[in-house]
């Protein structure tokens with residue numbers, strides 16, 4: 001099978017890793033990642049780094065050195081915010097995402113076989129993954145969300161540890177010392193650790209092809225199918241064919257399977273939905289809604305914020321989050337694993353914050369000069385100075401020393417506004433695949449960034465897809481099996497993938513919508529009711545052994561859930 005992954009962001013890179021892990025090695029597959037931006041400088045930096053680990057964080061200065069535009073100095077073609085390296089500032093990877101990472105990581109250079117690969121659920125071989133070690137070195141472990149009110153009241157502490165890992169007899173403070181259940185990490189560093197792993201894998205026997213064959217530059221402009229019948233009630237193709245992918249420079253490539261991991265403004269998604277007129281017309285034309293959030297790198301010691309904690313502060317006019325995103329000791333002795341790294345480590349020099357608020361218009365801070373010296377404003381342009389003024393007004397009255405320290409910092413360093421990013425979310429889609437073209441990650445479900453699940457869900461997509469494809473491909477053999485059988489098996493795998501992933505993502509979507517709903521401008525009564533609801537959540541959680549929904553999110557056993565769906569699908573196939 002010739003498989004093209006469009007987009008070399010978090011989801012594209014991890015999909016490659018998961019496929020290398022799961023696809024039967026005796027089959028003749030070709031896996032290529034096409035990324036719109038030139039990854040050569042990053043690949044070279046990885047290759048030049050003799051110890052085989054990601055290069056030290058480059059920061060914005062180095063981004064300029066490698067000709068990646070810094071925010072505010074973007075070219076007209078593509079906003080800097082969409083380059084794989086610098087979109088966003090920091091991301092949270094929760095326990096469910098970390099578990100996927102540890103499973104899709106390569107066995108490492110120590111000559112381990114595939115069956116000896118790390119598995120954090122059992123703790124087996126967890127010490128041997130270079131990818132996990134790099135992630136743990138780069139980020140800051142998060143064990144707890146501290147929720148409080150803008151009026152200065154403490155509300156609840158939410159443990160990021162699944163309840164099965166909490167012991168009632170042990171004091172919380174003791175438990176926090178053991179193991180890592182969540183990570184806050186610079187988005188740039190996480191992307192670099194994944195890229196480093198892809199380079200490691202592509203150059204080993206474990207992967208397919210060398211780096212040059214796997215990572216290619218190319219901006220996709222169109223995706224075409226040969227004529228086929230589309231059943232508009234299910235959106236499944238009744239006949240699937242080879243897919244043709246066209247690039248900006250006019251090149252065209254044929255593929256048996258195209259995986260669109262090209263982010264929230266996905267070209268692959270556009271091509272899919274242009275072809276298919278769903279009965280629910282509104283859903284078939286997904287609109288991108290814009291929200292204004294303003295994260296940034298800053299490096300004060302947040303007053304009152306202990307290590308290992310994220311602060312989430314609720315107020316009548318929005319909410320505000322903050323936490324550390326790196327650790328002081330980047331070098332742990334030996335090989336750090338999720339189990340042996342202490343979860344309480346000194347914070348490093350970077351941290352992240354964000355402010356979420358309600359807006360009745362798509363862009364609350366339009367650029368003041370709409371013509372921009374003759375240039376039309378782009379959808380991602382906004383007036384950063386106006387955004388800063390509104391931010392100060394919104395949160396200055398909040399009784400929280402950490403928030404006030406952040407606002408002081410921003411006021412004293414106006415250039416920090418360059419680090420502000422608007423963020424986008426997208427409504428849920430009615431289908432994620434049409435024929436042999438599939439959407440994954442933000443291309444199919446851009447969740448609210450404050451849900452803390454965007455990256456973890458992208459990682460879950462990668463692993464679930466690889467398990468589904470390998471399940472249906474395993475009985476086949478390249479020269480013997482007819483092309484049509486490969487296509488039928490691909491269709492079954494993609495259907496199973498949707499069956500397991502769509503309800504799971506829907507849960508996270510609903511959860512993030514509920515959380516987002518708490519950001520409106522409220523009366524005092526509604527504000528008090530919100531605090532009461534948050535407190536009640538904490539009390540019920542303690543009484544009944546943890547927030548059930550959160551537990552279902554964190555302790556999710558993805559491989560078992562996928563296998564359950566595959567069994568049901570196989571049984572249905574046999575009976576039909």
Ligand SMILES: Cc1cc2nc3c(=O)[nH]c(=O)nc-3n(C[C@H](O)[C@H](O)[C@H](O)COP(=O)(O)OP(=O)(O)OC[C@H]3O[C@@H](n4cnc5c(N)ncnc54)[C@H](O)[C@@H]3O)c2cc1C
Nearest residue numbers: 007009010011036084088092220262263441442453454455
């Ligand atoms: C400010 C911000 C904060 C966030 N915070 C969190 C958080 O705390 N926790 C969390 O889990 N998630 C968070 N997220 C979301 C998270 O970053 C994404 O959900 C995750 O990175 C999904 O990755 P992706 O690979 O699907 O998309 P992307 O990372 O957007 O990658 C898409 C890739 O495709 C490439 N591409 C685009 N178009 C084309 C084309 N036509 N041809 C070829 N290549 C193309 C792009 O250059 C890019 O490299 C945040 C996002 C933002 C913006």
